[in-house]
Amino acid sequence: MSLITTLARLEAVDSGRAQPAATVRHRHLSERPLVLVPLITAGEAGAPLGALVGTDRDAPRLLVVPQPRDRDLRFAFLAELADIVLPYIDAYADAVEVAERTETDPETGKRVKVEVDLCADAPQLIVPSRAGVELVRLLGRSMRFRRTAEQDPQTPHPAPPRVPLLGRWLTHYAERSRVPGSSLLLALTEVLARHWATGQSGLEDQHLGALLAWIDPPEGGSGAEAALRAELARDERGQLLCPPAGPATDPAFDNKLLAPAIERYDRARGTFAAAEDGLEADDRLGAVTAAEREIRALVESVTRPTWDAVWRGLDLLRALPEGGHVAERWTRDRWSFTGHRDRVLSGEPPQPRRDDAVTAANKLATREREQARLEAQEALDDPLVMAGRRLAGEAFAGEVVDVEMAYSEGRRPSPRPLVTVRTDDRPYLGERVKVYRSLGGKPQSYEFVARQDDGADGALVVLRVLDKMGRGKEPEPGSVPEKGDRICFTLFEHEQRGGAKLPDPEDTPWTHGGPPGEETAPEPADPVTEEDVL
């Protein structure tokens, strides 16, 4: 935890309210996000119990699996989910704009510019918490290898037609969410915790109710008390007033309410199946429907508060102005969405179960690059984030007190002016360290020359300007700081260099096991075991 975060958390404890950790919003928020509040069954990893899903905060769709261990009902749930999510995704797939991309020409091997489609906007999925993201990943994995009756008439438990496709999309979204700064799939607690520092631990911040209580406490009340209430307060039936955001449910809810309701449903189904004539069956079907309605009401009662909390959290985030580089990062999300759309359209098989060596290395390199880029961009977009970097000695701000013209040695001397900056910050400047400032959105580099103490806290830092001054003997106007300018310099780079190109997967070297074997495409689904079938 950085010093400034520690300070913000201490202030939050002291004041009983969360303190801002950012002055702008660092993640893209879609105008029409799809919110998903899923629940799973205790003890059954990946067995959905129900969900609230939709794009309209006043009219969520409630999906429920009345008997989560019944795979037919599970499939029915997934098919319903697909019917909501896939049309939402498709709505974004067709609106495209033309964009340029550099590609390697397969014949000449040269880098050429090509015009390609880029989706004008991308669908955004929002879940309440990190555990929700993990469930999206798990659902994606459990669905994408399923076979439909159309694909394979022999398959023992055919999946409904659009379920494998939903699995591929959920997998893509979950995988994209691992890229730092991406916004295709967001866990609300993480985004909120990025923008506010509460007086509780990072672990406690994963409780959406408690987090919101800190950020937006009830009128006149303390956030700390409200958060404690959100975590612990129960009604006269022993049920939590603020149910957990899921996907796990509260054990008291499971034991006291859900289990008896599911038992009644099972019993009703049993007697319905044993009905001997149509009249009796009609009667008993009514009992099944009533039992199912009861479970639906229960699931809604514990998802609706979370649903409302998610939208309240989105309101809080929307009140912040968007950061300067957010749109640029969202464009990369759009590329990611467009790329997967194209892979689906061209009939490629689902994402493999495991990455091969080259894909894994490429993903890691991309994510490290995006992480560094995100850290730099957040600091450049947000003075409060930059303050944290200044406090950590990774940046400094100050006033230019002197500019002295100088030239490089060599046959064709170019301008290398010396700039003296007075700062109260304490940057970790060492010999030959480079620093950067943003000049019209582009980084201008400087070299550290000397430093001299000035007063009790301040220091005079002499820097040499290295670039962005044009090609002439005199620097272009505006390219060199002037006396009196207040400038913020960073010790970190603003832009990231691309990494080295890795070999193609079929050229994987001997050190990494050689080329991956021929896959039997598409990979078969996990074998069905006894535990899978009720």
Add this chain to the structure above:
Amino acid sequence: MTAEAIADPGAPLDPGTAAARATEAILRDTLHGPARGVVVDSPPGAGKSTLVVRAALELADAGRPLMVIAQTNAQVDDLVLRLAERSPELPVGRLHSSDADPYDKALDSLPNVRTSAKAADLTGLPVVLSTAAKWAHIKVDEPWRHAIVDEAYQMRSDALLAVAGLFERALFVGDPGQLDPFAIVGSEQWAGLSYDPSASAVTTLLAHNPGLPQHRLPVSWRLPASAAPLVSDAFYPYTRFRSGTGHGDRRLAFAVPSDGSGPDRVIDEAAESGWGLLELPARHTPRTDPEAVRAVAAVVRRLLDRGGAATSERSPDPAPLTAERIAVGTAHRDQAAAVRAALAELGVSGVTVDTANRLQGREYDVTVVLHPLSGRPDATAFHLETGRLCVLASRHRHACIVVCRAGVGELLDDYPSTEPVQLGTLVKFPDGWEANHAVLAHLAEHRVSWRP
């Protein structure tokens, strides 16, 4: 069963012979063995660079074009200088980046060293050296016959993936006890895969080629007889090594007698026994604990003021203990910066102050270490990492002084490591918890309590 074990099971060989035999075996496998790769584990100061230089010269003599892959520019430059020192006539290529000032200027004065940012300018030279990052951008039609990968345990698997297509066979040399490579983003997704891109290059190499010959260098020439057993026991319990020198071979003496202060007492203890622990009162502190930082600076100041002289097997006369021969090691960069500032206040200059990561591969007469767990309320995986403590405790030729707040033992017992277990990954022994306890137990015998 090796010949030496049969010949002489009781009395061990003298260190020189043991080391020479290990080197012979390595060179035999490298030059004449059938395997595509040879792995050499080298404990701290066991002559790894000497081995690399020797293997490079023998491969060049055998007429096999050789590429050398190191991890940092400083390591590459150091190898080039050593090569030129050993064999001034050998033409050597130094491939460098196109940044400003990409290599040590000392290379320019060497007549047979050619430097270039383009691999094409260096074709035909018997040995070409560069960093893994630079090699990754090079494309060749015909791979090199041989490669030497230096500091292979600090190289990440994905970095090896980028360069492995450049060579046919390779000698991998490194120290398994030092800091593992790391990624700045989570990589749990690939944990357990044989080619986990965030694992070390050697881990991936051996997972895919389990039959490769593995050697190790058995003698540390850097660590004194007082340090080798502790470092070996704590960090290399299954691949022990010993010191190349005996207990009487090295001596550290001071002209100015102790003034009875904590720093002076711990200096005397360390001069006598090779280890010293300056223990400050227990307290939870920020990372840049001002008292501990000042204590580190005070110890360094006194080391210089008291006119130290180091006697070793290198020369019959004592060598003065100067600022260049002292280093301060910390866990974090801000701690290093704080120590530098404190030293500047005391008028000390020329002493190396850096983090464990940057001290890897370096050697000093005396090191002063700010213990990674000093003053911490918790023991995170970062601070417990075995390699971090191992690097900090194995940089010295004479003595190591650790500055630490009391209570680290209790901290370790309160927070046993709780890293999630990943299926398919090799559990690394010893774990940081155990290694920390082993070092602490030893340091406790050389403790000087001090209230500044």
